[in-house]
Amino acid sequence: MAQLNMVQAINQALAEEMARDERVVLLGEDIGRDGGVFRVTEGLFERFGAERVIDTPLSESAIVGAAIGMAACGLRPVAEIQFMGFTYSGFEQLVAHAARLRARSRGRFSCPLVLRTPYGGGIKAPELHEESSEALFCQSPGLKVVVPSGPYTAKGLLVAALRDPDPVLFLEPTRLYRMLREEVPEGEYTVELGRARLARAGTQVTVLAWGSMLERALKAVANYDAEVIDLLTLNPFDAETVLGSVMKTGRVVIVHEAAKTAGFGAELAATIAEEAILHLRAPVLRVAAPDVPVPLARLMDHYLPSIEQVRAALDEVLRY
Amino acid sequence: MAQLNMVQAINQALAEEMARDERVVLLGEDIGRDGGVFRVTEGLFERFGAERVIDTPLSESAIVGAAIGMAACGLRPVAEIQFMGFTYSGFEQLVAHAARLRARSRGRFSCPLVLRTPYGGGIKAPELHEESSEALFCQSPGLKVVVPSGPYTAKGLLVAALRDPDPVLFLEPTRLYRMLREEVPEGEYTVELGRARLARAGTQVTVLAWGSMLERALKAVANYDAEVIDLLTLNPFDAETVLGSVMKTGRVVIVHEAAKTAGFGAELAATIAEEAILHLRAPVLRVAAPDVPVPLARLMDHYLPSIEQVRAALDEVLRY
């Protein structure tokens, strides 16, 4: 078993699934000869050819739209949008079409596509390259939203997404691409969609996080008796695991890098306030970015939730 | 003072502001000669001419994009998107550009545009004509989101929006367009953005609603000692009024017609769970549509929250 980073793990998942299932095709900007701007698809064009690793024109809406048509016609497209900020121009295709095709056609057509996109801040890139707008996509009931937190979950979740019969948005935390290395088994394994992962056991407070904030949350809790849950799938999210932990600890801190208002943390807090309120001993706190547009590099450290902010929230809920 | 419906009230607001301020121009599909598919702009083309009431090609992204350029260059554009479901193809322009222009240019350029769109269900229209995806837009910190609940608030909020120095998304609850009539003063008045309205005073439970659900919520509470708050502005929302009421009643029911998960109710519940938890006596309940794509007419009654569902939620929180 090799130590891989997330780029390598995702690349391996794609390569293995493409070898296993000839219906799997990739499409996106610069994913072919260039191997993707983060090199995630490196080597796949050479190995599988231009018919299965398709360098598209610069057309996000058509990338998503074409993937829908491919999926409905028997392929298993994996579309890449170069950065999450450019999903906005493919937004209609994703939420009004991909997420609804099965319902609109009453099951005659389905839409098993995966939309991969680098996501999140902290990489010193230009505007719209560091968005973390996952909550936008969690309001589309027909769309799954998945966020790995490391190489192992990245591969396993991606393979599961590729085999899922419905559309999946697969958000790749860019800051982690090459930061973490983990043992990643070669060959097939899946991480089940819709299941959270207990990243650390604890009894006094539950910390909910995903993507690149998981890494930060784990650092923050070092000296606390905190349970850390890695959501992995945001839509549908694993309420059972979340509520089970909250009912045990009675305290919650939610960490996400998107702006606070109407971020996905709101849904988690609301679910807890609805289903577990009698077990709560303290306010449900959200540690999130402030409600400002995602800034450029020189302000990014002020924007992203810090370890200190997480600790301050832990201290606060533990006062109750 | 005349009894107007919401269509008339909005029309009057537009006419008066256009007469007052020649920078105000309207643009959108079929808003000119046809007077808009809901007749909201009726008579304005005849009165103000084709330069100020602009029938555009069928191009939602360009409608929003052009409005940005107009706004930055000294006009006060009011763009209409024919139905909320078609804002998705103008989504990038709205959230990545309109909402950020002031920040990106560090104040050199601003974007005082209003984007009007009919919103919500219950009008027996085709697919994508009955969306209530307000929460999507509440994640854009630079964008205000406003929802009137009747003719009076519609006019006053729209005038306030037209004079606001920053972009405002103005959601018009289609089901109410001709359902309610109210006294609407001629001439200038505003309803302040960012302020909720106490729609009904009460002591035992707080009901939070907006748009067309306000009407339903008011019907539902008839035999309850419930305080009903009409949010009016969703971003930024009036946390002070909401929390004040919740601290008094200790019980909350949130009603919205969007699907439950990650709807705007989540933000309200989360804020309450964060700021008022010690005052809560019962779970924070959300009465919302189920997590399915917005259906067509024949299933719409099953989709929209009903008076009975609101009452069931009231009964439930009152059991605590």
Added chain:
Amino acid sequence: MPEEILASFQVRRLSILDENGHADPELLPGLSDDELLRLYLAMVLARTFDERAVALQREGRLGTYPPIMGQEAAQVGSALALTPADWVFPSFREMGVHLTLGYPAVQLLQYWTGDERGQKTPDHLNIFPFCVAVASQIPQAVGAAFALKNRRDPGAVVVYFGDGATSKGDFHEGFNMAGVFRLPVVFICQNNQWAISVPLKGQTAAQTLAQKAIGYGFEGIQVDGNDVFAVYRATQQALEKARAGVGPTFIECLTYRMADHTTADDAARYRSPEEVALWRARDPILRLERFLAARSLFGEADAAQAREAAGQAVDAAVGAMEALPAPGREEMFDTMLAALGPRQDGQRKGR
């Protein structure tokens, strides 16, 4: 060195059957008498269905409905050129295509009452659901063409849309992608000259829509959209090109929306009765009747009989539609995902 001409382009127009029913013998597709009658009957069926649907809406038995009157030649002529292996991506105004391809009339009616079950295409047909978001079906059709090409499937893809759709970003992105990859797709624009209240010149400054293909590096052609032979011929040639790997074709069918945009619209607010009258004289069914009559394939009695038969078929569909049980609440849940999430599962059960 100074100024030079880099490239030259021409846009052709094809018409075969004129308003008087005279056809150009060289261009007339080689159709048997039976096939000619089939074309005619399909157009009559489309017209009859449409009239009935409008009437039903007026009686409150159908929801808002977008009439196809005047566009029968464009719809039937193109649909009859298709083979079962082909895929169709409609907008929302192609009931004539559906009927010609054998889509059950009862399901069309059902859909226009606001019942999604009407959108469940029978297994033997490759027709995508109606698409109300203008132009958004175009990139999807291009993706389908990608899939057919990738799978060495013998079919081609036909996508329908209106003149208004040509202003949308998705029209552009889809066309451009189809050009780059030379995909087997035929783009059929029913240029009925109005997008609700916006006339063609409010939609584009281009003199024809067909010329838009020049920007994508493939052929665009305008056909007389009220001429069923021209539409049929152009579609068939485009499909052959698509199958032969030559790439996409854009066919602009210049036609006219004789009725209101939908039953919720009042076209009298924005266009003149003279214009409508002009186009009424160019009725695509009328000219086919004249052609058939000149060939002695057809007399007054045949017309009446055709209408009668179509009326009976539509009546039967109306009866069947109205006998259908209302969709139940669980319909919202049962086809939206292969497997519901836990919350949806609870909601389905009423929790």
Added chain:
Amino acid sequence: MPEEILASFQVRRLSILDENGHADPELLPGLSDDELLRLYLAMVLARTFDERAVALQREGRLGTYPPIMGQEAAQVGSALALTPADWVFPSFREMGVHLTLGYPAVQLLQYWTGDERGQKTPDHLNIFPFCVAVASQIPQAVGAAFALKNRRDPGAVVVYFGDGATSKGDFHEGFNMAGVFRLPVVFICQNNQWAISVPLKGQTAAQTLAQKAIGYGFEGIQVDGNDVFAVYRATQQALEKARAGVGPTFIECLTYRMADHTTADDAARYRSPEEVALWRARDPILRLERFLAARSLFGEADAAQAREAAGQAVDAAVGAMEALPAPGREEMFDTMLAALGPRQDGQRKGR
């Protein structure tokens, strides 16, 4: 009746100054010697700034940076045709335009360190912020042109974008709208033949980009984008047309991206050194030097001196930029809205 030609179109190409520095005397814009030198110095400044920026990035003193090398003629030639009343909507690769128009170099550098304060255009310039979302500035520019027209403002709008941008929906929607309303806007595409790793033929099947204008009913022209005179002349003529109410023009400047896409890119992965060498020989500065030399306006010493002066100017800007204080946390809040909401207010205060 049968097939007829409906419309014919031609696409012109303009070039004035060839690689050897020979100019077509009839087309050569009537520029004084001073103006010619100004063109030259502006191009040298752009090149110098660019080289320094790339070097700074390599030293970790600047963030990711998109070089303009090879595109100086397209940028400087078009910018010098502008008047102060005109509005400019750049993409993200127009530093040569900015510098030519007098945008402070220190702010350009500041921006490319990831400091938004660099985007605050000085009050006397009408330059929109850089726009990274490809093509999304195009409809905005069209809206600005609407405003100018509506306000009877004497200015026109110039919007810049790349070849890749021509595939985006916003390119299409913006062009189409500009055509319909005959707006005073000039669309300038720097066709540098690559969009990151995608070559032109992967971007479109059209033989030229200029021909895309045909679909919008206005003029498109290709100019030699490495020929500063052709670019200048075409821009000036287009601006005149715009101001005269004749409507928009699309100018395709055929040029070449001599460097990597950005400092984070490695162009050697996807294009050949031969291709790059070919275009290096067509360097826009080289040919202007030859032209000036032939006119005895210029010698080796002048070149050295120009570069020296430009280098000093850029060095000063680098020094000034590096002396700026880092942006404070409150920068995130202070210009985002005219008035913050209550939650933002609290967040600003660290609550």
